[in-house]
Amino acid sequence: MKRHRLRGLSFAAGLAGSLVVSSASAQGNASADDDVEVVATPTPAPAPPGASLSPNTPVSPNAQAPSSAPAPAEARKPSREDELEARIRALEAKAAEAPAPSAAPKAPDTTSVRAEREPSLTSGVTGPLGLVFSGYVQGQYETNQASEDQIQQGGVLLNQDRFSIRRARLRVDRAWTWASTTIEVDGNTVRGPSFGLRRAEVSLLWRNPLAGAPPWVRLTGGLSEIPFGYELTDSARSRYFMERSTASLALFPGEPDVGVRLSGGISFFRYALAALNGEPIDDRPGRYAGDPTAAKDLVGRVGIETRPRDELRVTGGVSFLTGKGFHRGTEATKNSVVWRDLNENGSVDGGEITAVPGTAATPSQTFNRWAFGADLGFTLDTPIGKSRLYGEVFVAQNADRGLTAADPIASGTDVREFGFYGAFVQEISRYGVVGFRLDRYDPNADFLDKRAGKLIPASAAIQTYSPMVGLLLPDRVRFLVQYDAIVDSLARDGQGVPTDLKNNRLTFRLQGEL
Template identity: 35%
Template sequence: MKKPLLPVVLALMLFPSLSALAQTPAPATPVVPAIPAGDAPAVPQDMAPPSPAPEAGAPPDALPPPPPPVPSDPGAPTVEDRLGAVEGKVDGLDESYAGTKSTVEKLNRIKFSGYIQGRFENRGNSVNGVMANGTAATTTQFLVRRARLKLNYDGTNAEYVFQIDATGAGVSLRDAEATFVDTWTPFGFRLTVGQFKWPFGYEILQSSGDREMPERAAVITALFPGERDRGVRLTGRYEFLRFAVALVNGAGTSVAPFQNNDQNTFKDVVGRIGGDFEFLAIGLSGYWGRPLIPSALATTTSVTGMDTNMNGTFNPGELTATTSTNPFTYTRFARERIGADAQLYFDVPELGGLALKGEFIWAKDTNLDFGAVAAKPCLDTTAMGWIGTLVQNVGDRVGIVGRIDYYDPIRAKSLPDSCQVTPPMMAAQKRGAGDGVLSFGGGLLLHGSGNIKATFVYLHTSEQSTTVKNDIFTAQLQARF
């Protein structure tokens, strides 16, 4: 059988081309575009594309060269620049903190304090209207007894104290102290110039916000009116020892008519020395001065007449009234004050703290020559007074207070016999006899907290010579900060 020649010829012609094609590497598999959903089945995601065939003649383990480095941005900050910027911010915060700390330290040295005493007084001698001279009468009323605002600044070797009292009667200066503080010696010296309390006794120096009774005793208000004066004061302490001495004007701050001026070049000396033994405090005080006491302006009216019609009587038009004003006159005195005080504190079991306080004051004023006016021995006075106070706390909220005090402004036995009898029409009356005043009272103290206190006190006053209905019941609420 004869085979066809055409297939054999075609096979011989295609053989060289197939050999060359076998030696040529296969091209990379082209990326197949995604087939829309629904047109073809999804290809599994974990099927990797085939690896490209290595080039002819290349080593089997050769890797492609790494990509060239990306050039850095010349404007980007370096690590050193960033650290410098952070250090600058920290330095700025340090400066800001130092300034804030300095301001806070100054503010911490400033301390505001004060209290308000709202009061109701029921007086036994209450009257309606005003007095004949136009002044307010004593009456049962509500009032703001004290409204104090105090500022303290504690600086470097310095202290500043300023206190005012603002009530319905007006605003008055109570304390104005500029103090140099000693921080080098063990005595803690403090030198103060300004307006301050007289360093005498106990009740003068006790704050009205801390005092248990509504008002100070009669002996204090009579011999030390206003409790303050202007001058220079030195205080100090060493262990249990306490002392204070002051050189003052001597006119006080509440004696009319020259509250702001001293009419006397002579300065008074006042001081106290004592000991503080924690449960017991004692002290001795003294005062010595030469004050000038001014008289108040007074008017006198004189009437003159002429009986022109000779009828033996003065008819209208025949009388003439003349009013004249007397000038100020001064009287000089030698002033002496001696005082002693003691305070005892201890706890009563199952009850609370108990305080016993006592004070005694002796005073003498001797009239002296002044100008062309000779001294008058009958103007000499010797006075004395004493105070006894008991305070018993019941727990932390309740307190009971009782006080008895006596004041004799002119001791009759201290005057010469020639001064005992007044003009003949009053021969039975002796100067200074029967003028002593004894007061005793007490009440309840309620402490709501350290900032609020209610006081309910009844005070009875007994005069030696007369009987006057001048008892006082006081209900007071004090708020302090």
């Protein structure tokens, strides 16, 4: 504005100079020393703010100043410069009174859903409204002490030193005020290249108007997470440890199952109750996936999620599972003849041919199974980053479906399982993380081992120590390294006594976000 005012003043000064030259020409060839008489006239009253002064507007010589300020006896004649200055002030006042232009509308948020914004049964918070695409890729290299360049009976490869795509997932979320749908597909090369459905669910929900709060009620149908414990519902995208603990993988070899679920939260209280097929879909292809029984598993969790302090978050809950397991019957067989070369001479001798009578088919049967779990976790915001301390404990009966499948009909007795884990994770600024996890799982608390022809009590427990370290580029890439030191009694020494199997693992993983 000062620049425009100076230009106006320069223009006025030039115009005044031109008027002086014209006046001098009109008086003839007047000398510079000639005296010029100036007639004093009263100063006109100042124009009101906002008034527009025209250069052609005549100024009355009898104009009087306001009564509050009596006009002086003598005043100079208003020049062109004064008039322009008054016009500039009037324009400035008018511009100051004009309303400010309205702000441009804010562009919609197109940021993709990250791990912490994914729907979680633990927090219960749903994603943003609208259509959102997201995904991630986990490429890794794993080496195992038990790896061999051999083929197991049945054609299973024993090599475990390899590169693989552990998960490559693409997810689409569509949310409205009263409903939401989610579709997620997964591709991996764990047991050969495969591509399948990971999540497909539709929900009706009654949202809590508070930002960041879970819906009061959400009814979900389709393929979704099993609401048991904390680790099972923790996203593989945000979890720093490579895989779930041994106990969690044994009871639930897969994270999703097909069924219907009712969940939600009120204040700090969280709840989830689901009726499921009871056959979790393992995202490691090659496993049987079906629903052999009409009975459905009833799974549920009730817990809390609260912030007693701004920097502290506490979660916890108890979970349960009850349902039916399946024992496969046998098919009928025909009569047959078996030759056993007892003396290994390659010829049929007396006593080496045996008749095997046919057997009738045996029916399949079901058995009861149940599991109970409790979890507790703390998250603290520290000057160097977030600290997380969490853990779970499990007790179950006939519920092992992933490690040593429990079958009390075949064994003649119920199988009791017990497991727990505890983990600590420390983020170092936004670009680093370290952690440690200890987990223990006993697939059969009543295990008996046969030694020298006698049955004696023995332990089948598996204990794993897992240190982890990683580098992070938030919302872009993470590089993680984890070593699993596994202590068990799955091997035999030279005298037939159970000993530790050399099966420690080292895994390098590079994860990228879409």
